[in-house]
Amino acid sequence: MHMQLLHNNKVVIFDRTDFGPSNLSLPGGSCRFDSRDIVLKMDCTAHSVLYDIGTNNYRPLMLRTDTWCSSGSVLPDGTLVQTGGYNDGDHVVRTLKPCTDDQCDWFEIPRYLLERRWYATDQILPDGRIIIVGGRRQFNYEFYPKNLEGSSPSTSFRLDFLRQTRDREENNLYPFVHLLPDGNLFIFANTRSILLDYKKNIIVREFPNITVDDPRNYPSSGSSVLLPINEMYPIVAEIMVCGGAPRGSFSQALSANFVPASSSCGRLRISDENPSWFMEEMPVPRVMGDMLLLPNGDVIIINGAGSGAAGWENARDPVLRPVIYQPWKPMGLRFLVMYPSPRPRLYHSSALLLTDGRILVGGSNPHPYYNFTGVMYPTDLSLEAFTPPYLSPEYSPVRPTIEAIDEVITYGQSFQVGFNVPQFLKYCNISVTIVAPSFTTHSLAMNQRLIMLKVLNVARHQQPGSTDQFEATFAGPSTPEIAPPGYYLLFVVHVGIPSTGKWVKIQN
Known part of the structure; x- marks a missing residue:
């Protein structure tokens, strides 16, 4: 259900405990005792593991409280904070x-x-804090840590936008939250979006509704990315x-009436003076798909279903073919349809980018x-890796290999690779x-971002x-x-x- 790659090349994976x-x-x-557990009050089994990519081994971790539909972010020192x-x-922080x-x-x-945070969204901020936005019937946000010198006081802040975007199906859960280069937050819920100055608790502007009026947040569960930021321009x-x-x-x-999912994609250039949505069509409709940024600036859309919605038994027609989207290509040439996986990845599946450029995909528990038996889509606890086209052997002659690198990079200062x-x-x-790297759950890759750095010089030594x-x-x-402090994967x-x-x- 939840996955995060850490800077020691291990992946934290966890599910609910009840x-x-x-x-x-x-x-x-070891065992955990939970008097409020709705299934098993004494439990001596693990619901979280630490998976080592290099050795393909894992070890169990102890979760004492229920992490169902939670959120997370990584602090500048590499510590995963899970809320x-x-x-x-x-109300727990882990x-x-x-x-x-x-x-x-x-x-x-x-x-x-x-506040109670269930289906909330976390985003790392430029000062190293984490903002925690929304949750089921929570129309507010708060920060972790609560008190940081020079920051906001220990309180939660009203955000009526989340109340306004709630409909009878609560299609504003897990709001899409992206930190923008100007320091404000883009927040998308249902079909609406705003620019929030979280320091002043002011909505700077509201953007036009996305043109195709299909809800995009849980349980309608589309997905979202901040497209690559290019510092060359x-x-x-x-x-x-x-x-x-x-x-509906x-x-x-x-x-048991499974409505075909939406096939529409919208792009909004927030930096324009008068932003408006530009719409495109995916090759296949998809709900519960995961959108991840690839190291070359492309976007992969993977997992999900062709009809229905998120939730127990609520989807049909698994979409087995990932799609690669190339943002810089002309219209009509941006989508590439990949070979299928044999495994449906539906509700409570997840995906993330690995160090070698593959996509780790796991789970599915609808x-x-x-x-595990006797149902149309059994619970699937397996992991698999999707290999993007750039890892094809035919590209080996032009694939770079990093030999030396500055492991600490300072803002605005030059460094060598x-x-x-x-x-x-x-x-x-x-x-x-x-x-x-993202904290991925429920079709939402929190905190992911990609920056194309400014090239100063390239020298060849024959x-x-x-x-x-x-x-x-x-x-x-x-x-x-542009890039909050912390650990990043660097690719040539x-x-x-x-x-x-x-x-x-990345640090000051």
Whole structure:
């Protein structure tokens, strides 16, 4: 249900705790006792694991409170902060600090949150705080940590926009929240969107409604990305929202009538003087799809269904074919349809970008409780990896390999990347991108962003009888508003083909 890649190349994976026992015991005979659990009050099994990508091993982690439909973000020091959930977990903050000795585990802070956070959205901010927006019947936002020197006081802040966008199916849960280069927040709920100055608690402007009037947030569950920010040119901020379900789809699904999902995508250039939605059509309709930024600036849309809505037994027609969207190509040439996976990935599946450029995909549990047999779409606890076209062997001759890198990058300061390419083609086709890995759940990849850094120089060092070496000089991101402090994956991209990513830390 929830996944986050950490900077030690391990993935935190977790589900809800109130489904009964899992098939993985907690270590050392540990158990959790929860008097409010609706299924099993004494539970000695794990509902969270730490998955090691390199070794393909995992170890169980201890969750004491329910994380169903919660949210998360990563602090500048690499600590995962996970907020809210259900029942006894709705006011809880949990943290997980990456470690190399296999001793780290969840640390829980009961009653830390001021409001009940279930289906809320988290976003890291330029000052290192996390803003927690909305949740079921929560028309407000708050911050973690509550008190930071020079920041807002310890309180929650009204956001009536969330009350106004709630309909009878509550199609404003997990609002899409993106930090913009000007420091304000873009918030999208249902079909409407605003620009919020969270420091002053002021709505700076409201944008036009998305042109196709299909709800996009849970349970209609479209997806959204902030398209890549390119520091080589004047900054453009553009949001893309794709998929979802027509109005009434959730209620119809409860009566076993599965309405075809939306096939529309909208792009909104917020940096324009008078922004308006520009609409496109996906090759196939999709609800509960995950949108992720790829290191070369493309967008992948993966998982989901062709009809219905999010929720138990509420979707049909799994969409097995991922789609690659290339934002910079002309209309009509932007969508590429990929080969299918044999596994339906429906409600409570997830996806995220890995260090090597693959997409990790896991889960699917469209039933109340685990149900592995005798149903149309059994619970699926497997992991698989989708390999984007840029990893095809035919591109090996032009694929860069990073040989040396500055692991700490300061805002606005130059830094060097040493790399090689077997067949170097064009200097003008070298770029460096940094990607903030997402906390992904319920078709929403929180906190993800991609910045194309400014190229200052590319030098070639010819090595007789071996692959030529290159050293590129780039400028660090301009401001924390463009790239909040913390850990990013850095990729060298040559003629659209990315290297394997290397972890760097962005700081003042």
